[in-house]
Amino acid sequence: MTTSAVPPALAMRGLVATFGPTRALDGASLTVAPGTIHGLIGHNGAGKSTLIKVLAGLVTPQAGTIALDGATVTGMTPGRAEALGIAFIHQERLLVPTATVGEALFLGRESAGSRFGIRRGSLRRRAEAALERVFGVTLPKGALIRDLSTAQQQIVQITRALLADPKILVFDEPTAALAQREVEHLFAAIRRLKAQGLTTLYISHYLAEIEQLCDTVTVMRNGRDVAHVDPRQVPEGGLAQLMIGRPVTELYPRQRAAAGEPVLALAGVGVGPGVRDISFTLRRGEVLGLTGLLGSGAKDLVRALFGLAPITAGTVTVDGQAARLKNPTEAVRRGIALVPEDRRAHGVALDLGIRENLTLASLGRLSRWGWLDREAERRRALDLIGELQVKTGGPDAPVRTLSGGNQQKVALGKWLAREAHLYILDEPTIGVDIAAKAEIYRLIAEAAGRGAGILLLSADPDELLGLCDRILVLFRGTIVAEHEAAGTDAGTLLQAALTGGRGAAGAASTVPAHAA
Amino acid sequence: MTLSPRRLAIDYGLLILLAGLVAVFAVAEPAFLRVNNLFSILQAVAIVALLGVGVTVTMIAGGFDLSVGGLAAFVQMAAAYSLVVLDGSTGSAILLCLGLGILVGLGNAVLIVRLGIPDLLATLGMLFLLAGLQLVPTGGRSIAPGLILLDGSTAQGTFTDGFLALGRHRVWDILPVPVLVLAVVAAALWLVMAWTRFGRVFYAIGGNELAARLAGAPTRLYRVAAYVISATVASIGGILLAARIGRGDVSAGNGLMLDAVAAALIGHAVLGANRPNILGTVVGAVFVGVLLNGLTMLNAPYYLQDLVKGAVLIGALAVTYGLAPRRA
Ligand SMILES: Nc1ncnc2c1ncn2[C@@H]1O[C@H](COP(=O)(O)OP(=O)(O)OP(=O)(O)O)[C@@H](O)[C@H]1O
Ligand SMILES: [Mg+2]
Numbered sequence: 001m002t003t004s005a006v007p008p009a010l011a012m013r014g015l016v017a018t019f020g021p022t023r024a025l026d027g028a029s030l031t032v033a034p035g036t037i038h039g040l041i042g043h044n045g046a047g048k049s050t051l052i053k054v055l056a057g058l059v060t061p062q063a064g065t066i067a068l069d070g071a072t073v074t075g076m077t078p079g080r081a082e083a084l085g086i087a088f089i090h091q092e093r094l095l096v097p098t099a100t101v102g103e104a105l106f107l108g109r110e111s112a113g114s115r116f117g118i119r120r121g122s123l124r125r126r127a128e129a130a131l132e133r134v135f136g137v138t139l140p141k142g143a144l145i146r147d148l149s150t151a152q153q154q155i156v157q158i159t160r161a162l163l164a165d166p167k168i169l170v171f172d173e174p175t176a177a178l179a180q181r182e183v184e185h186l187f188a189a190i191r192r193l194k195a196q197g198l199t200t201l202y203i204s205h206y207l208a209e210i211e212q213l214c215d216t217v218t219v220m221r222n223g224r225d226v227a228h229v230d231p232r233q234v235p236e237g238g239l240a241q242l243m244i245g246r247p248v249t250e251l252y253p254r255q256r257a258a259a260g261e262p263v264l265a266l267a268g269v270g271v272g273p274g275v276r277d278i279s280f281t282l283r284r285g286e287v288l289g290l291t292g293l294l295g296s297g298a299k300d301l302v303r304a305l306f307g308l309a310p311i312t313a314g315t316v317t318v319d320g321q322a323a324r325l326k327n328p329t330e331a332v333r334r335g336i337a338l339v340p341e342d343r344r345a346h347g348v349a350l351d352l353g354i355r356e357n358l359t360l361a362s363l364g365r366l367s368r369w370g371w372l373d374r375e376a377e378r379r380r381a382l383d384l385i386g387e388l389q390v391k392t393g394g395p396d397a398p399v400r401t402l403s404g405g406n407q408q409k410v411a412l413g414k415w416l417a418r419e420a421h422l423y424i425l426d427e428p429t430i431g432v433d434i435a436a437k438a439e440i441y442r443l444i445a446e447a448a449g450r451g452a453g454i455l456l457l458s459a460d461p462d463e464l465l466g467l468c469d470r471i472l473v474l475f476r477g478t479i480v481a482e483h484e485a486a487g488t489d490a491g492t493l494l495q496a497a498l499t500g501g502r503g504a505a506g507a508a509s510t511v512p513a514h515a516a
Numbered sequence: 517m518t519l520s521p522r523r524l525a526i527d528y529g530l531l532i533l534l535a536g537l538v539a540v541f542a543v544a545e546p547a548f549l550r551v552n553n554l555f556s557i558l559q560a561v562a563i564v565a566l567l568g569v570g571v572t573v574t575m576i577a578g579g580f581d582l583s584v585g586g587l588a589a590f591v592q593m594a595a596a597y598s599l600v601v602l603d604g605s606t607g608s609a610i611l612l613c614l615g616l617g618i619l620v621g622l623g624n625a626v627l628i629v630r631l632g633i634p635d636l637l638a639t640l641g642m643l644f645l646l647a648g649l650q651l652v653p654t655g656g657r658s659i660a661p662g663l664i665l666l667d668g669s670t671a672q673g674t675f676t677d678g679f680l681a682l683g684r685h686r687v688w689d690i691l692p693v694p695v696l697v698l699a700v701v702a703a704a705l706w707l708v709m710a711w712t713r714f715g716r717v718f719y720a721i722g723g724n725e726l727a728a729r730l731a732g733a734p735t736r737l738y739r740v741a742a743y744v745i746s747a748t749v750a751s752i753g754g755i756l757l758a759a760r761i762g763r764g765d766v767s768a769g770n771g772l773m774l775d776a777v778a779a780a781l782i783g784h785a786v787l788g789a790n791r792p793n794i795l796g797t798v799v800g801a802v803f804v805g806v807l808l809n810g811l812t813m814l815n816a817p818y819y820l821q822d823l824v825k826g827a828v829l830i831g832a833l834a835v836t837y838g839l840a841p842r843r844a
Contacts, residue, residue: 328731329734348727349724360731370714
């Protein structure tokens, strides 16, 4: 058999899907050759998630066809998709919050995991073996899904999909919540399965990942596929231009604000048993990066700073005054703004309108004697929608109807609407497209220029290096390294995050891929 | 934006239906449209509408309050007890009733906000507690002037004229006091919920409490406030109820809770709000009132009432959940 006779593993043609007046898909097509890793990129709201929801049978298209291995499939349903060997990791995490990890991985598919040699033992032992095998991680014993961090939940969701032994695996921004080491594990697993004949469809806004991983790329814009390229043939910045329709110049703002008075000072701070002896000072106008792997304690520290978890040791000084941050209300009153990582769960009220979400943190400024100035509120909301390029039919549409990246923009915009002294940003650009990223970076730099202090949590070394003045690396609950952004590189940061800075300096530029 | 039939059904379906009903009844029975009859309808629904408004406040904050019916009945007995058995004044009876209402609201708040008991369960418990408690002082008997007390003596007090006026007086000989009270309470709460930052926070808490908390709102305080408001409004309903029937009736509260919750749920469908809203609840209560009044005038049998209410409720829910756009 010659290769030209092999039909595509997946061929979607001329798909149209509408939500009320919105045309999410407007004649989109996608062809994926068997045994390849196929990238799918596009701006926020381009229709990527809708396209794969059509494949999953979650959205019924008004027009268009789907063919698998050359055979047309009509009336796709989720059950059908599973039976045909297509597994999905959707953008929204879809796990039962009260299930145990073992149940989440294996329930409903008792025979799963043969490809990984995991078939025997109790549910919990099989779960541990599977997670160890795929990601090299162990999760707390008997933990329920709702007790896990965003990253841990994502790991469970990916492992569940891998255990299904699918023929086609579809990822919708799988790495948004993951740190570098887990990403490497995931890529190793995908490549290993590719060698066994698996076909992968991979959606991401991290264009570097796409270039590194994918054999071919389909670019979507406004509900249509507009380009089909080999990522290795595209010049630097080319993918971004194809997606946005214009070149993205200057992703990171150039000017730096001068550092002023300290706005946040920590001395010997501890949070529970996991985080110990954290000391640093953040000055006005400064962007301070904070990074670390899953379990490094960075998230716990940030939660405590916002009054969501008790600080158990040391002192915190905000604007020169000792602060006991007992609850978020107290933190907000002190001028602290938090953009949480899991924005669907913590950042937005999905059933309220975009306007109501955007202005929630600045109602005081938009009202007099408690009376809302609706006109001012509307203007503020429209400004933010414009600045952040939120793709929507109007300011009163429920946030639920926005694409994933546009929901993130709303969660972030809520805080940009309010001028705080100290912004704590936990992965502020997860899931947003490159044009919006540039805009968010500009807004962050602008806030710093106004004299706010910025604490930026990020797992993306480029983002840290491009935006921060200084970067702190956490490892097992303590600060192990502090770098001037100008005097370090991605490899050094990763090395410190992986080994606690005790590794050999020579190994800094390569990331060890643990998976077999 | 064009108005599709579907959009029209979502936004105006209930109001169009209400107008249609009024037209049909007016043609079939001209007396229906007499101003006096219209105010009788409002008078009849005022108490249910008040309770519904209270429930709506808790629903806006993402909770629920089933205890309002039990509370109104309990307060009604308390008013009668205060007037008849304790021979109290109008003012003291009202103060006692409002005080009891606030206490019950705080009790609900402790159970739900402090102890974390799910709202439905906590307020269901409270409902039973109050329904039982109202029977204790009189050994399960209704309270009317001249009541023989448990110790054998005769109660000395009566319902004062001032108190009775709350339920029976018509301002300018036309506007019943309960309707006036409803208008004032509903308008005040509507203004707060729809036009102030506080109302916005109530809605945000109902949408995603954690997000509201992270935005700096003292969400627990707001949730406590919601239950206290709900209970206070319900106790106002109880006062009006006592004043209307002129005695303490042990069975007066029957059905109040379900009617109030139904009004609040029907209200979701008014003007395409698709969420709990004060105005919608009042419209919902009026809608049911018009329907029942019209059917009674047309001599429809009494036993059809619940059937009709059920049909209206299901129709409204179908509009809210079935027609409105939602994500798959
Ligand atoms: N349930 C819905 N109701 C209304 N509009 C919707 C719904 N789902 C998606 N849309 C709209 O369809 C368009 C495409 O959304 P989709 O989620 O496919 O985008 P995406 O390419 O995945 O974007 P992102 O990168 O932000 O995840 C968007 O404009 C979105 O607002
Ligand atoms: Mg998406």
